[in-house]
Amino acid sequence: MIADIYLFIRAFIRHRILHIDDRSQLDIAISNGLKMGKDCHVMGECIIDPGHCWLIEIGDRVTLAPRVHILAHDASTKRPLGYTLIGKVTIGNDVFIGAGTIVLPNTHIGNNVIIGAGSVVSRSIPDNSVAVGNPAKVVGTFDDYVNKRKAQMANTAVFDESYTIHQISVVKKEEMKQKLTYSIGFVR
Secondary structure, X not given: OHHHHHHHHHHHHHHHHOOOOOOOHHHHHHHOOOEEOOOOEEOOOOEEOOOOHHHEEEOOOOEEOOOOEEOOEEHHHHHHHOOOEEOOEEEOOOEEEOOOOEEOOOEEEOOXXXXXXXXXXXXXXXXXXXXXXXXXXXXXXXXXXXXXXXXXXXXXXXXXXXXXXXXXOHHHHHHHHHHOOOOOEEEO
């Protein structure tokens, strides 16, 4: 009973007086209008423009690797013009956006797209493509990339889920390091 009263008072002070919202930044963005599809994975330290999130639409099965920034505004015009530039950002289905990538306003990323780590997406990227760089440029097709990686899997180390962070043993860590001494590998 006393614990329940304490929790009620604590919640009241945090929410009504201090205006602290205990929801995740993603949940807050969704409640403010961000459209996000099904089976999406947003990894740590991603920023989805909190001030203009209703201008952002993310499709199904999208992965945002760590530290991806999606911006629907550019405040560089605020002082000289008195206005901030804004633009919609649309990300299609089955998209992977690599770590540290920045997606700028007024861009569209199509379906079946891979954006390489550290890229800056400043213009639209078509369906079925792989884009990398600053500014991000299309360097190949999605299918060619997947087929190239499938071919690599036939000639390199492939590890099952027992080699992932919450399951891997010390012995398997050493085995993985040895097998990856001079090449890449793949882990489920």
